[in-house]
Amino acid sequence: MKYNITNISTPWLESYGDVSPKLDYSEKTMSGAVLERAAAEKEFPALTFMGKATSYTRLADEIDKVARSFYALGVKPGHRVLVCLPNVPQAVFCLYGLNRIGAIPTMVHPLSAVSELSFYMNEAGCEIAVTLDQFYAKFLEVKKLRTIKKLIICRVSDELKFPLNIGQKLLTERKFQRLQKNGCDTSWASFMALGENVKDGYVAQKDYRKEAVVLFSGGTTGTTKGIMLSDLNFNALAWQTANMANEEVNHAKMLAAMPVFHGFGLGVCIHTMMYMGGTSILVPRFNVKSYANLIRKTRPNFIAGVPTLFEAITRNRYLDGADLSCLRGVFSGGDSLTIELKKKFDAFLKEHKARVRVREGYGTTECVTACCLTPYNKEKEGSIGIPFPDTYFKICKPGTTEEVPYGEEGEICLTGPSMMLGYIGHEEENKQTMQTHEDGHVWLHTGDLGRMDEEGFVYFRQRIKRMIVTSGYNVYPSQLENIIEGHPAVQRSCVIGIKDSLKMQKVKAFIVLKDGFTPSPEIEEELRAYCKKHIAKYALPAEYEFRDSLPTTLVGKVAYTVLEKEEAEKQSK
Secondary structure: OOOOOOOOOOOOOOOOOOOOOOOOOOOOOHHHHHHHHHHHHOOOEEEEEOOEEEEHHHHHHHHHHHHHHHHHOOOOOOOEEEEEOOOOHHHHHHHHHHHHOOOEEEEOOOOOOHHHHHHHHHHHOOOEEEEEHHHHHHHHHHOOOOOOOEEEEEOHHHHOOOOHHHHHHHHOHHHOOOOOOOOOEEEHHHHHHHHHHOOOOOOOOOOOOOEEEEEEEOOOOOOOEEEEEEHHHHHHHHHHHHHHHOOOOOOOEEEEOOOOOOHHHHHHHHHHHHHHOOEEEEOOOOOHHHHHHHHHHHOOOEEEEOHHHHHHHHHOOOOOOOOOOOOOEEEEOOOOOOHHHHHHHHHHHHHOOOOOOEEEEEEOHHHOOEEEEOOOOOOOOOOOEEEOOOOEEEEEOOOOOOEOOOOOOEEEEEEOOOOOOEEOOOHHHHHHHEEEOOOOOEEEEEEEEEEEOOOOOEEEEEEOOOOEEEOOEEEOHHHHHHHHOOOOOEEEEEEEEEEEOOOEEEEEEEEEEOOOOOOOHHHHHHHHHHHHHHOOHHHOOOEEEEOOOOOEOOOOOEOHHHHHHHHHHHHHO
């Protein structure tokens, strides 16, 4: 079947209806779909966390308690609430609990810097935040920059079995900042008690096509923006992913190592499993040894990760002798999987008795996450697969809506039921990113270059937008440059990504100092400390290089491509 088509209709949009979708999409909210599933699955585990299982019955109960508590706090339909949590059960309870009352969970990285957290809250208009006790001190600093009406503090120990919970409290949590008695900050237990007297009126009658979740990404310009995603976007993704898996997802187990604030982790590892009645094995913090131990102990049916994860597994011996015949699907996304790494990991899987191979996919946060995946029964070297059901791709001449022939390179454009509603408060970029083509339909311009062959297989080439992907996280150079140039000693800077055998790319900063400052170990150390304070840990430059000047284009902009070429040549020697 050819996927590069014109004159199509998008039946998931109200204004169209002349072509029937291949899949039957739920008109429920995210929470509505999961609660319906919970009623059927009852005591089957929905989540496991560090050895403790949460049944679907308990999941439904916790979702409802969280919904009532947020309602008691005064959270109304349409309000956005910052959820700054790793992969812990409370993140899942908040996701669906907020959705149940028509509010919008705004998911962000807990390792974000103080200024970034303030930016996220301002961008999304959040007045309430939920985070872990280990990040409480950071939020006290955020409160110096902007108002937070209510700050809810969770603890990992609240979701651990005895005696692990006692050990967590004594060995770890006692080191964290104590909760202040200020009327704003509250513990998770106190927050949950708020909803005990709420009996009815809290469940919202919500349109499944309206905003349900906010995730942050950079769009085509590389400036971080809040992406508005609907219930339909997530439910469609779940149904599409389950169909593309070509394996039974109901009662299957998935190792959820991808973070809940990332489209891949939230959409595939969490919501797809909850939607289909599977089990998400939550991994709050990734390291290769613990991940390998979890695979041995829990024997998951599905694992999904970025290429960095698969590279790390093959570099270590933690899975020596392990039987991986339990695996029904291994999915790679978040960054390009090299041909060499795919061959290496496929061989690793075969050696460990797995009957599957790595299936590479492609996606963007503007359509939640994956929208293209290698079929289970056919792969082509270098291809990212074929589009999901009811998702259509076309390749256009960059900067236009003009479709190019098969085999010719251009910008990847797509349309489908998981396509975002738009960016918060960025109307110009919405117009640039979501364009109505000559066929009358709205297409998402991804800012990525690629091509399509006559069988509908898509090949990713490179990004048009300036972006670094390190360990699966997007890093936007222009934002880092703005921060670095805020240091009193820095005149100009340029940030690029350079190849790294473990992270695929790492961040390097080129610095020109102001007159009166001389490069030295002391200046570099001062700059590193400054960046550590203002930049998220995953985005921190790994290398700094001081120069007298930076190469520029004819119009005076820093020619970052020249620096990229220099580094590539240096690494190839």
